[in-house]
Amino acid sequence: MAADLWAFEKALRAEGYAKIAGVDEAGRGPLAGPVVSAAVVLPSTFDAAGINDSKQLTALQRARLYDRIYAHAESVGIGIVDPLEIDRINILQAARLSMVMAVANLRPQPDYLLIDGKFGIASACLQKPLVKGDARSVSIAAASIVAKVSRDRLMHRYHEEFPQFGFDRHKGYPTAAHCAAIARHGPCPIHRRTFKGVCEHVCKFETPTPAVGMPADAP
Numbered sequence: 001m002a003a004d005l006w007a008f009e010k011a012l013r014a015e016g017y018a019k020i021a022g023v024d025e026a027g028r029g030p031l032a033g034p035v036v037s038a039a040v041v042l043p044s045t046f047d048a049a050g051i052n053d054s055k056q057l058t059a060l061q062r063a064r065l066y067d068r069i070y071a072h073a074e075s076v077g078i079g080i081v082d083p084l085e086i087d088r089i090n091i092l093q094a095a096r097l098s099m100v101m102a103v104a105n106l107r108p109q110p111d112y113l114l115i116d117g118k119f120g121i122a123s124a125c126l127q128k129p130l131v132k133g134d135a136r137s138v139s140i141a142a143a144s145i146v147a148k149v150s151r152d153r154l155m156h157r158y159h160e161e162f163p164q165f166g167f168d169r170h171k172g173y174p175t176a177a178h179c180a181a182i183a184r185h186g187p188c189p190i191h192r193r194t195f196k197g198v199c200e201h202v203c204k205f206e207t208p209t210p211a212v213g214m215p216a217d218a219p
Contacts, residue, residue: 005048005138008130012112013044019074021110022139023102023121025095026054026147030172031182031198032165032191033155035086037098038146039077039106039113042139046072051141053134054148066149069142077105078150087194096121102143116140162188 004010012020025037042048047068054062070076079101086094099121103113113127114137120127133140152171159168165181165188172178172190174197182191182201191198 005051005136005141006044008114008128008137009042009044009139012114017112017126019108019110020112020114020139021075021077021103021106021125022114022116022133022137022141022143023099024054024116024134024140024144024147025098026144026151027172028091028095029174030192031174031178031195032083032167032172032188033158034080034082034151034190035091035095035098036147036151036154037079037095037102038143038150039075039079039099039102039110040069040139040142040146041074041076041106041110042069042142043072043074046138048138051138051145053141054144055134057145059152062145062149065142065145069146073142075106075108075110076146077102077107078146079103079105080154083190083192086192090194091192102147114140116144158190162190 009020019041021039021041023039025035027033027035050065079098081094081098100123103123110125113125114133115127115129116133117129118131120129130136134144155167155171164185166177170178179197182198186201187198193199193202
């Protein structure tokens with residue numbers, strides 16, 4: 001973690017930007033389920049104790065921080081892109097689209113975006129992509145927590161519909177148990193049919209879609 005997670009936000013506020021949103025996504029790597037992004041605008045008085053890249057936190061820590069973020073954030077926006085759209089436009093474009101949707105759902109709209117990763121997004125807001133931004137900016141770290149918790153909760157709901165896959169445990173990621181379940185049962189409606197690990201098992205009555213693989217910078 002950076003020594004001062006507020007450094008980017010402080011610098012931008014010194015330049016006159018008042019509403020700075022951190023933007024991050026969760027779910028580029030799984031074989032099933034949506035990709036979910038969050039955009040979060042934090043007040044300068046927000047208690048950032050414990051805030052970190054969501055991947056460095058336990059599920060319980062994320063849940064507690066999620067509640068704190070929602071209780072005190074100036075605004076939170078969520079963007080969700082489903083597996084059908086992921087298969088249609090590819091996961092990188094779907095992740096960026098979910099970020100656009102998350103920003104669009106902020107009320108009021110921000111005047112600057114700090115975005116995790118290498119790429120900007122299609123938004124009228126001024127913006128700065130930050131590689132490993134979830135470990136460098138408190139706003140991006142908060143967005144990573146909200147995105148991760150939101151997606152995990154969706155996958156728990158999908159588990160109730162498709163319990164044979166164990167989505168409550170692996171959240172759609174390609175664990176050995178998940179891959180074995182796909183081979184045994186075939187893909188379900190929320191599987192990403194263009195992904196290697198799924199397309200090989202598309203049932204014989206469906207027309208298989210060639211695997212597109214993962215973007216080089218995907219987690």
